[in-house]
Every structure is written in C-alpha cells, then in structure tokens.
Amino acid sequence: MIIQISWKNVWRNKARSLVIMSAITIGLFGGIFSYAVMLGGTMQRLDSAIKNETANLQLHNPAYLLEDDIKNSIENPQEYIQFIEQLPEVQGISDRLKSTAMISTAYGSSGVILNGVYPEKEIKTTRLFESITDGEYLLENDQIPIVIGDKLAKKLNADVGDKLILSAPSIDGEVAYGAYILKGIYDTQNDMFDGMQAFIKKGDLAELVGIEENTTSEIAISLFDTELSDEFTAKLSDKFLSKIENKSIVIRTWKEIDPLIGMMVDNMSYFGWLFVVIILIALIFGIINTMLMVVLERVREIGMLMAIGMNKIRVFAMIMWETVFLSITGGIIGMLFSLGFITYFKTYGMDFSMIAEGMNSLGFSSVIYPEAPLSFYFEVSIMIVITAILASIYPALKALKLHPAEAVRE
Amino acid sequence: MSIIKIENLHKTYNETQVPVHAVRGIDLEFQEGEFTAIVGPSGCGKTTFLNMVGGLDKPSEGTVIIEGKDIALLSSRQLIDYRLQNIGFVFQSYNLIPVLTAGENIAFIMELQGKSKKERTERVKDLLEQVGIGEKIDVRPGQLSGGQQQRVAVARALASKPRFILADEPTANLDSKATEELLDMMAEMNRKYNITFVFSTHDQRVINRAERLITLTDGQVTEDISIDR
CATH class of the missing domain: 2.40.70 (Cathepsin D, subunit A; domain 1)
Structure with missing residues (x-):
C-alpha cells in the first residue's frame, strides 16, 4: 500500500507535479533527441565515407602514406587482389x-x-x-x-x-x-x-x-558487413604478415584512414551520455525542491504515520517511491516523445539546408536522419530511476528527522 | 488490572532560556477498560503527558511502565513496533491520509502489522459498520464531515487491536451532535472490547461521559476522581 500511497500522492498537487514532470519530459527529450541527431549525422557521415570514399579497408605501400607519389605503388598487386576477392566477406x-x-x-x-x-x-x-x-x-x-x-x-x-x-x-x-x-x-x-x-x-x-x-x-x-572490418583486417594481416613485416604493404581500416570519423563513432555514446547526465543533474535540483515542498506540506501526515507505527524504512520508501514515480512518469513521456520524433525524422529526415554549406564543408549531409538504439532508452530509464533515488534522499532524510509528537500538531 | 503505570514523570523543555517544566512528577495508574479524561486548562501538560504515555516523547525523568515493561528501555525501532501493536491514537485533526479511502485508511495500519488481505478486508468492513459509517468505505476523507472523519480515525485506532487508545482532544473540531455520536460510539467500543481509553480534553461533553477524571494543573495531578455512571 506504500507504493499505492506514493503513486496517489504524486497526483495530490497536480499542477506542481505536472510542472516538474514537464521539466523532466522536455529535458530528456532535448538530451535524447540531440544525441539521436548527433548519432544519426555521424553514422551517415560514416556510411558516406565508407560507401563513397574509403571503403572498409585499404592496402597501400607504406611509402605511399609518407609520399603519395605514383612511384610508391603496391608491389605485385595481383597477389593480394586474387586472394582477397575470393573471400566470402568481400x-x-x-x-x-x-x-x-x-x-x-x-x-x-x-x-x-x-x-x-x-x-x-x-x-x-x-x-x-x-x-x-x-x-x-x-x-x-x-x-x-x-x-x-x-x-x-x-x-x-x-x-x-x-x-x-x-x-x-x-x-x-x-x-x-x-x-x-x-x-x-x-x-x-x-x-x-x-x-x-x-x-x-x-x-x-x-x-x-x-x-x-x-x-x-x-x-x-x-x-558485406562493416562490423567485420577489424576482424577482416586481422585475417588479412595474418595472411600477409611477412609482407607487412618487410614493409611491402600496410592494411588500414576506415578508422585508421579517417581517424576523425573513427573518433566520432567511438565517442558518440559518451557525448550522448554527457548531454543526458548534465540534464539529469540539472533536473535533480528541481526534483529535490519539489519533494522538499512535499515533505514540508505533509509534516502532520508524516508525523501521524510515524506515531501510529510506520517505521523509518517505510517512511523513506514512501518518499522515494513518490520521487521515482514523479521522475519516471516525466521520463517515460520524454522518451515517448523522443521515440516518436526520432522515428518520424528517421523516415523523413531533418532538413538543415539553411546551414547546408557549413555542414557540407564538415563532410556532413544537410539532411540528417536521427537515430538512437533501443538500448540507449533502456539505459536512460535506469539513469532516471537512479536520479530519482538520489533526489529522494535529502527530502526523505528531512522527513525522518521529524518528531512525531511535534509533527502531528503542526 | 493495571495496564499503564506512571511513576514520578517529569518533562522539562530546555529549548528556551528559561526551562519549561511541562510535567512535574506525575504518578498514575490506568486499569484495563478505563474510560478516563485528563482535563485542565491549556498549557497544563495534558498533551505532553499523553505523548510520553504513547511513547512519542521521552520523559526527562520518571518511567512509563506498560504491562510491566518500561518503554524508555525500548530501542527506537522496538518503540515504533510497540506503538503499532499496542496503542491506538486519535488526534484532534483526524490526520487521515487524504489520498486513501476510509477503508484504505483503516486497512493501512493492519498492513503495517502484516495482516493478510482477507483479514484486513473483513475487519475494515466490520469496524466501519461498528462506527456507523459502513457505507463510506470507498469515500475519501475530503468528502466526509468532521464527525465522520473522526469516526474513521477511531476505527483506524481500533484496527490494530490495541491495548489502549490515546485520544488527544478528539472532539475539539466537532459540533455537539457529532461529539455526542462519537462519544456514544467510543463508549460502546470501550464496553464491548474492554479497551482502555485515555482522553485529553477540556470539552465538558467528554468530561460528562468520563468514568475517571484526572485534573492537571501546571504539570501536576491536582485531582483524580472516579465517577460511577
């Protein structure tokens, strides 16, 4: 029943709850959608680079990388081509x-x-x-x-x-x-x-x-599968080990050919998390403020519950559940909004033609198709629960400090 | 049989520059099934006394012995559990949980005690019938009159099957009719279940119904009389 009370308590002051839920909704939507746009743009850039520019991997004479002269060609290229073209991954x-x-x-x-x-x-x-x-x-x-x-x-x-x-x-x-x-x-x-x-x-x-x-x-x-780039490179490296050791050939994946894209792809999830974590940290203060108001408003009620025999763990749990419900409700709405917008724009694209010149000069398409993996939503959900639990600690401790004899007479 | 024994009870508040002696050396015993009113002017120490008897406040000196057990020796957790299992509280402002229905308010304390859902459901129904508002089981406190809310509060206090009930000015917010009805109902519970009731009040209508009248003046018992009704 504590969970039931906590859920019902969320709706006692609808206006206040809706305000903080809206803040969580908008904050999360902003974080998730920004991440999806960044990820979508980066993956498009990666896709474009692999499709149009680098392919998955390249072989060069190591000397060519130091001086891109026509003389620094690959010695006996047919040896490599004949072996590689019959591999099933190619x-x-x-x-x-x-x-x-x-x-x-x-x-x-x-x-x-x-x-x-x-x-x-x-x-x-x-x-x-x-x-x-x-x-x-x-x-x-x-x-x-x-x-x-x-x-x-x-x-x-x-x-x-x-x-x-x-x-x-x-x-x-x-x-x-x-x-x-x-x-x-x-x-x-x-x-x-x-x-x-x-x-x-x-x-x-x-x-x-x-x-x-x-x-x-x-x-x-x-x-056929970009994910196999590293594995396939290792396979070729094993095959042509002696050629690599005597510096006849160098095999590089798209990440090594275009390290900027490699870095962006590798670090995109960190950027996404950075966005979301900063937003959640900002929200935590709003949630604490709301829950402190809740505790201060219900001093008499909490005092009564303590007086009749509700122990401290249950009082703490009641405040914590209310905070979790408040946060999760806003979070779920925020994620649903994000999912809806991302799904829509993943199909129809986001047109940044107003800044197309700038985006094209950086190698990005002016139409971005945002994307976010489902695992990201799951991880964000866990983060919201953690945020809510953290946010509930201070107000719950305030509640536990109440003296029931005084609180019931407030 | 003595259910509560109070010996040399003192309570001094030192929060101000001049210490306030709210209770000064009270010695009392309450017998099982007593219907007692503690009376006296505002500030005489009635509420402080009840809080100490109910384990909500610690005495500065003296002991509260309930069924042979000194409650000062209980840990904080034991004291909470002791209150849950043995004491029913009725407050001046009803103090019901506004988001729960009348039935849920009563069931809640039984859930804290770990009672089964079946037992809770049956007892809630029974108690609300006994306090005369059986039809209000699914109504929230905000939709009940003051008298009805206080009846729910009494039913809640009874729900845990306590050894005694402490009621702090239970009629202060009620009109005459509601007060009479509430007192009739509590008197019936007292007779029916032999539960000890201890009221703090300065309501003459409660005083008129009490079987024992203890008068406090400046934190001391100045009169303790039994009335045969």
Whole structure:
C-alpha cells in the first residue's frame, strides 16, 4: 500500500507535479533527441565515407602514406587482389592508381587527386555512382571520361560534356597533359571530397602518366558487413604478415584512414551520455525542491504515520517511491516523445539546408536522419530511476528527522 | 488490572532560556477498560503527558511502565513496533491520509502489522459498520464531515487491536451532535472490547461521559476522581 500511497500522492498537487514532470519530459527529450541527431549525422557521415570514399579497408605501400607519389605503388598487386576477392566477406575490391593533378577549363583550374579506377570494380566497391546528380558514372567503353564532384564542377564552371584538361606529373618527371570529357558530376554532400576527387579510367591515367596499367597505388575493399572490418583486417594481416613485416604493404581500416570519423563513432555514446547526465543533474535540483515542498506540506501526515507505527524504512520508501514515480512518469513521456520524433525524422529526415554549406564543408549531409538504439532508452530509464533515488534522499532524510509528537500538531 | 503505570514523570523543555517544566512528577495508574479524561486548562501538560504515555516523547525523568515493561528501555525501532501493536491514537485533526479511502485508511495500519488481505478486508468492513459509517468505505476523507472523519480515525485506532487508545482532544473540531455520536460510539467500543481509553480534553461533553477524571494543573495531578455512571 506504500507504493499505492506514493503513486496517489504524486497526483495530490497536480499542477506542481505536472510542472516538474514537464521539466523532466522536455529535458530528456532535448538530451535524447540531440544525441539521436548527433548519432544519426555521424553514422551517415560514416556510411558516406565508407560507401563513397574509403571503403572498409585499404592496402597501400607504406611509402605511399609518407609520399603519395605514383612511384610508391603496391608491389605485385595481383597477389593480394586474387586472394582477397575470393573471400566470402568481400563485397567488392578495387585497385586504383592515384595521382595528384591540375584540372582546368577555360574558366579556371584546381588541384585534384586523380583516381584511376576500373568502373565495374569500383561500382562493386563504392557507391559513388549513386551520388551522380548530373550525367552518368564511368563506363568501361567510354572514351576518355572523367567524373568530378559538384563543388569542383562549380569552381571550374564545367557542365557534363565539357572538355577538361588534366596535367599530372609523369613517371619520367615531365608534366603530362590530357583532355577528358566530363561524363558525370556527383554530390556526396561532403565539400572536401567533392572539391578534390576526380575519377577517370585506370587505363587512361596510366597512359597519361606513362606507367603500366596494372600499377596500383591503392587497393580498396568493401565488406558485406562493416562490423567485420577489424576482424577482416586481422585475417588479412595474418595472411600477409611477412609482407607487412618487410614493409611491402600496410592494411588500414576506415578508422585508421579517417581517424576523425573513427573518433566520432567511438565517442558518440559518451557525448550522448554527457548531454543526458548534465540534464539529469540539472533536473535533480528541481526534483529535490519539489519533494522538499512535499515533505514540508505533509509534516502532520508524516508525523501521524510515524506515531501510529510506520517505521523509518517505510517512511523513506514512501518518499522515494513518490520521487521515482514523479521522475519516471516525466521520463517515460520524454522518451515517448523522443521515440516518436526520432522515428518520424528517421523516415523523413531533418532538413538543415539553411546551414547546408557549413555542414557540407564538415563532410556532413544537410539532411540528417536521427537515430538512437533501443538500448540507449533502456539505459536512460535506469539513469532516471537512479536520479530519482538520489533526489529522494535529502527530502526523505528531512522527513525522518521529524518528531512525531511535534509533527502531528503542526 | 493495571495496564499503564506512571511513576514520578517529569518533562522539562530546555529549548528556551528559561526551562519549561511541562510535567512535574506525575504518578498514575490506568486499569484495563478505563474510560478516563485528563482535563485542565491549556498549557497544563495534558498533551505532553499523553505523548510520553504513547511513547512519542521521552520523559526527562520518571518511567512509563506498560504491562510491566518500561518503554524508555525500548530501542527506537522496538518503540515504533510497540506503538503499532499496542496503542491506538486519535488526534484532534483526524490526520487521515487524504489520498486513501476510509477503508484504505483503516486497512493501512493492519498492513503495517502484516495482516493478510482477507483479514484486513473483513475487519475494515466490520469496524466501519461498528462506527456507523459502513457505507463510506470507498469515500475519501475530503468528502466526509468532521464527525465522520473522526469516526474513521477511531476505527483506524481500533484496527490494530490495541491495548489502549490515546485520544488527544478528539472532539475539539466537532459540533455537539457529532461529539455526542462519537462519544456514544467510543463508549460502546470501550464496553464491548474492554479497551482502555485515555482522553485529553477540556470539552465538558467528554468530561460528562468520563468514568475517571484526572485534573492537571501546571504539570501536576491536582485531582483524580472516579465517577460511577
């Protein structure tokens, strides 16, 4: 019956209870929803990075990481490609030739990283072709095609069908020139990527810089399951241990390739918790204040209960349960609101186009799909109960200090 | 048979610069089944005396012996349990739990005693019938008159099957009719169950019904008379 009394006591002063419940509801909604937006944005960024940029892991000649020169290619790349492409975890493998270059139109010029790829292999490995907003992606049979990002296209004032001039250092130290037809323009909503990366066929790049077509700067591998990245890297490391030890090859996961995203993904839950904990700490004072008022209002009643034989544990429990009910009710409403809003925006997206430029410049999409794992809601529920118990201690101790003989005459 | 024995009871409050001697050397005995009123002007020590007898307050000096047990020797926890099992309290302001119905208010004390739900349900019904408001079992205190609330309070005090009931000015907030009805009801309970009732009051209507009248003046017993009614 103590639990029943506590629940009914919550509703004795409806206005006051609703005020503190609203504070808890809004506070939690703010915390959970902010976390969901941050997590959604980060996971989209991760997804975009893996899909469009890094794939799940990459192989390089270690020297290439120190100096991204075309000469620092992977020795005997077919040895790796043939082994890796038959593994069941692998969705796609793309051997790329990469070079820095200058790209020009009559309007302007810009430095780019040229990616020489086999279109069919690249399509299996990355999803950049899905981000084409104008024209088409590379095809094997196309003549001297090039695909560039939207940001770069604007800078060069280039449209699909235009001729672009590339100048890149050739293998013999000269500057080689070539003309390419703009086949497609992509928009990954990552300005840094869209402004820097250009894609041509591997054979075209090899011809431009005067190198054999099987020369490979980078082997990108995409897996069916991103979660397996570390495990798969370990598997490859075991297989190619001697190559790694003699510094012929280095295998890196997307986390090592793009450590900023790795750090964000790893620490996102801490940021979420930081938000929620700060909010709960702020709420704890409001809850304590409310419960102190409750105790002060019910001095006579608490005194009577102590007089007739209610022991201290039960008095404490009564105050604690009331605090828990007050907090949990607000918390549940807050979580339901969060769940509803997150579910809605996860489907339809949150449009931040007003600040799209800023978000794109950081590599984030301007449409965010918030998400929060169910385990987060469960953990937040536990935190609310802990908060309520902590908040109940001081008011309950105040109640226990009452002297029944004096309290009943208040 | 003596149920309560009070020896040389003193209570001094030292919170102020000048100590207040609320009770000064009371020696009394209460027999089982007595219907006693403690009377006296305001500030004479009636409530302080009742609080010490009920174990709500500790004497500065002297002993309260209930059924041969000195309650000063009980630990805080034992004292709470002792009150729960042996003493019924009726307060001037009823002090019911407003969020519970009349029936739940009565059942609550039995739940604290660990009584089964079946026993609680039966006794609540029975007690409310006995105090004459059986139909109010599901009504909350706020919807009851003062007299009805005090009847619930008496039923609650009886629910734990106490050895005695201490009632501090139980009629102070009641009109004449409600007072008479309440006193009739308490007198009947006293006769029926042989429960000892000790009232503090300065209500003449209570005084007129008491079988023993103890007068306190300045914390001392100045008169102790038995009245054959």
